Amino acid sequence: MNTASLVRVRLAPSPTGEVHIGTIWVGLFNWLFARQHSGTFVLRIEDTDRKRLVLGSPQRIEEALDWYGLTPDEGPRQGGPYGPYVQSQRLDLYQRYAAELLDRQKAYYCFCTPARLETLRQQQQAAKLPPRYDKHCTTLTSEAVARRRSRGESAVVRINLPTHGSIVHHDLIRQRVAFRFDQLDDSVILKSDGFPTYHLAVVVDDHLMAISHVIRAEEWLPSVPKHLWLYQALRWTPPKFAHVPLILGSDRKKLSKRHGAMPALAWRDQGYRPEAMRNFLVLMGWHPKGDEEVLSTEEMVKQFHLEDVNPAAAIFDQRKLDWFNGWYLRHLSDDELWQAVQPFWRRPGSARPRGWELRALGLAKDRFRRLTDVDELMNVYFSAGWDEDLKRFSVVTLVPQDSSHRRTAEALRWVRQWLSDYQTAWGVDALRRDMMTAIARVQRTNVEVLWPLRVALTLRAGSPDVFSILSLLGHEETVRRLDQILTLLDRG
C-alpha cells in the first residue's frame, strides 16, 4: 500500500451553538471524499475562542453528524491515534510552535493597544489602503520585549509576513489563486490569554493529524496565503486544499438563523429524513454524470468528484428538499414509515392494532411531505379524530362540481342505506365491484356518489381511494359517520 496516498480529511467546527446546515454540507463532502478513497474522516473541535463557547455544543455536533449518517472515524468520542481532538486540550502544542516561530523571527510579540489598532485601521481605510498591521512592534529590541513581558504587560504573537512578493495557491476547486504579501496582514496567532487563533491552530493540527486534504468553506480562502506561509515557516508540507462555495439563503445572503430552521438538527425535528437531506445537499454544488438525481449513498460515494464541485455559491431551495423528502418517504415500506413516524404521532385516543395502523399508513403514504404530516393525514381514521375534525367541517365540500346540496344529500342517503344493508365481507375489491354495480343500477354517476362518500368519511377533499377507506373503517364506523353527516346535511 502506498502510504503517501492515504486520505485523511477533517471537519473542524467550533462549539458555539447549534450546528449549522452548512457545516453538515461541508461535512458530507468530506465524508464522501474519505469513503471513496477508503480514507479517514476526522472530527476536531475548535474551541479556542473562550468567549463564544456554548456548553453541550460538542455533543450536539456529534449528535447531528450521527443523524446525518456522517459519523467520524476519529474524534473526541471515538478517539484515535492523533488525539486529543479538542483544541483546548492541545495548548502546549500551539505554544511550542509559536515559540519556534518566535525563535526564528517568523513571528513577534506585539503590545499594541486595541485603541491604536483601531485608529490605524480607520486611517488606512480613509486612505484607501489595505487594512493591515504596520509592524510597529517589530522595531522593539529583544531586551525591551523581555522587560515588558516580565512586567506582565499584555501581549499577543503575530506572524511576521514578508512585505514583498506573492504566494500562489492551487485550489482543487478554484485552480490558481494568487495573493500579494503587501496586501496581507500580520495576523495574531497567539492571543494574550495563551490560546492560539484559528490560523495557528488549524495549521498545527492539520499537520500533526496528518490531514491530506483540507475541504472547507470558501470563507477561508482569504486566509490561505497565511496558512501556506506558516507551513513554509514551520518547514512542513501543506495538505491539498479545496474551498467549497457557500450556501446562501433566498435573499442571497450567507445562510443564517434568519433563514428559518437552519440548525442541522431542526430538520430532523421537522420530519425530514437523513437520506433525503443528504441527497438534496449533495446536489448543491455537485452533480452526477447522468440525469438521475435520486442517488443512494453508495452511488454518491462512487460518483462524487471533488474537482467537479461547482465554485459558485448556491441558494438553498426548500421546495426541492421537500420533494426529495416526499420521495424517500413514499419509498419507505409501511413498516419503516410506521417506525419513523412514532416520535411525531399524537394519536387521538389510544393506538389501534399495529396491522390496522400499517394499512392506514400505507394508504396515506403518497401524501407525506414530512413526518410531521402524520397527524393531519392519519387522525381522521380514528373515531375521535374524525369527531374532532367534524367541528370544523363545512358541508359545501361534500357537493361535487355540477351538483347540488339536495342531490348530494340524496346520494349520501342512498349509499348509507346500501352500505348498511351490505352484508358481504368488507374487502376492498368486493366493495368496489358491488358498489359500482349498484350505482349503475340506480342510474347515478360515480362522481355523484363516490365524491361525497369519500369526503364524508375523511372530511377532506384530498384522501386515498374510497373503497380502501371503507374497508379500513369497517361497517359500523362507516355507518356511524354517514349518519352524523346526514344529520348535519338535513340541518343545513
Add this chain to the structure above:
RNA sequence: GGCCCUAUCGUCUAGUCCGGUCUAGGACAUCGGCUUUUCAAGCCGGUAACCCGGGUUCGAAUCCCGGUGGGGCUACCA
C-alpha cells in the same frame, strides 16, 4: 474602501478545459393533458436561461479584454 471568489431557466445544475453535434439537456417549482371517485401519487407535454459591451474566429454559452451584478474576507471569531 482594500483583497479574494463568482456569474447558464424562478431555484439546483449539465455543457465551458479540447470553440461547430446547443434551434442549450436534466431536476425542483409552475402551467396543461392523461388516468381516476374534482385530491395525492404516477405518466405525457408546455412555458422558462447562456449578465452586459468589445475583440479573436467562417463559427463563441464555450477563448481574450473591459464593465456590471452577487458573495466572502478585512477581529486577541472560527
